[in-house]
Amino acid sequence: MQVAYTSYNLELKHPFTIAKFSRTSTPVILLKLGHDNQVGYGEASMVPYLGESIATATTFLKKVDWNRFSFPFNFEEISAYLDHIDTGNTAIKAAIDIALNDLNGKLLEKPCYEIYGADPTKMPLASYTIGIDEPDVIREKVLDAKKFSILKVKLGRDNDKELIQTIRSLTDVPLYIDANQGWNNKKQAIDMIYWLHDQGAVLIEQPMDKSDLDGNAWLTGRSPIPILADEAVQRLSDMDALRGAYHGINVKLMKSAGMYEAALMIKKARSFGMKVLIGCMSETSCATQAGMSLAPLCDWADLDGPWLTRNNPFDAPQIVAGRYQLKNLAGLGLEGISPSIQLPFS
Numbered sequence: 001m002q003v004a005y006t007s008y009n010l011e012l013k014h015p016f017t018i019a020k021f022s023r024t025s026t027p028v029i030l031l032k033l034g035h036d037n038q039v040g041y042g043e044a045s046m047v048p049y050l051g052e053s054i055a056t057a058t059t060f061l062k063k064v065d066w067n068r069f070s071f072p073f074n075f076e077e078i079s080a081y082l083d084h085i086d087t088g089n090t091a092i093k094a095a096i097d098i099a100l101n102d103l104n105g106k107l108l109e110k111p112c113y114e115i116y117g118a119d120p121t122k123m124p125l126a127s128y129t130i131g132i133d134e135p136d137v138i139r140e141k142v143l144d145a146k147k148f149s150i151l152k153v154k155l156g157r158d159n160d161k162e163l164i165q166t167i168r169s170l171t172d173v174p175l176y177i178d179a180n181q182g183w184n185n186k187k188q189a190i191d192m193i194y195w196l197h198d199q200g201a202v203l204i205e206q207p208m209d210k211s212d213l214d215g216n217a218w219l220t221g222r223s224p225i226p227i228l229a230d231e232a233v234q235r236l237s238d239m240d241a242l243r244g245a246y247h248g249i250n251v252k253l254m255k256s257a258g259m260y261e262a263a264l265m266i267k268k269a270r271s272f273g274m275k276v277l278i279g280c281m282s283e284t285s286c287a288t289q290a291g292m293s294l295a296p297l298c299d300w301a302d303l304d305g306p307w308l309t310r311n312n313p314f315d316a317p318q319i320v321a322g323r324y325q326l327k328n329l330a331g332l333g334l335e336g337i338s339p340s341i342q343l344p345f346s
Contacts (some may be wrong), residue, residue, distance in 0.1 A: 002034030004343035005095075007054045010045070010282055011310040014141060023048065026282035029057045029092060029272050030101045030313070032343040033099045035071060040103025040286025041334055043286040044095035045254050045305075051232070057092035060085065064096070073104050075260040082257065090234065090257045093280075098332070105331035111293070112333075113326050116263055119294040120326040126319055127152040127187040127302045128178050132159075135166045142170045144307070149322035152175050152302050157181015160192065166198050176277075176302065178205040181231055184266065185213045190222050197224045202299065203277065205250055206230040217245035226275055239272070248275030248299070252291075256282075259290050266297050275299045285314035289332040292317060292324050313338035 007030040015024050031042040046052040063085050069078060078100065082093045104111045113120060128145035129152040129239045131140060145151060151167065156179040167175070177196055183189040189207050196204065208215045210232035220227045226247035233242055234255040242249065249269050256262040262278070269276050275300040278291050283305030295301040302323065306316040315336030318325040327333045 001070050002345040004345050005031040031099050038106040040099040041286050042095035042099030044091040045283045046091050047281045052091045060089045060092045068096040093257035096255045101259045102331040113293040122296040123323045124301040125322045128304050131201045138166045153178040155179050175201045177201045179207045181209045190340045195222050215324045225312050250277045250279045254281045280305045281283050283311050313341045
């Protein structure tokens, strides 16, 4: 197995502000794996709350015995091996998993979505995220989202209603709401949920602290729209404790350690009767198209990373009539790879 990787600073178009922090860029590692004259690309997007960095990711990569990965790839064994190296580091594990999935598809001459049994005709509508900001910037962001038929809105501060009213002065598209654990009073939260329902919200992610299982379950039992776990669920092992406390989950590849486990989480959520949103961090088209490959298995898709950034080193995925388009290309289907990240093998 040939290996090459580089760090990359993914710059955001606007400061990205949620309930508890703000940032203007995201550190990323881009990974390339080679085998039998084919290459696969992977990505680790390391947002602050997951506790990873370029340094921790690089340290993890140096511990990997790449000779263990032989085609045909056994993703169950690979996942167990990576967890044996370290129990954390889910983003860099995701980069390895995504690169191996891209390589696997190319070696099999099949798109990743076909390998995972995802039907492109069942692709959910795409959403565009609006971070917390001043009204003038909110208006600018809404105009940036003209390709999208759904807006995902970050809430969790004192100006939640003002933000929604600003958006509603410009558009009446459906809204996904993400409070990012920003609400701490369940009775005030349920009042807000009913108000948001009247404003066209169709789901709400992580309204209260992830550790407050009872509070979130109380809201789930009373909410007119689905309540989804986000920060409360990262990996497959987290899911049993959430059964009955939420209507659904937000699966993100950077939390699940990649596509293989994300697919297992989707399957398990279905067995629980739960709905699924597939989401993303601040990502390039690499991780985005990995998520897109699983999106037809889900109810909703929030995979807007390339449209929120200034320096995506790949072509952006195509959107037609508000839906991502999966092409009949082997692997992830990445195109337009920038010369700056060709990553020659040593």
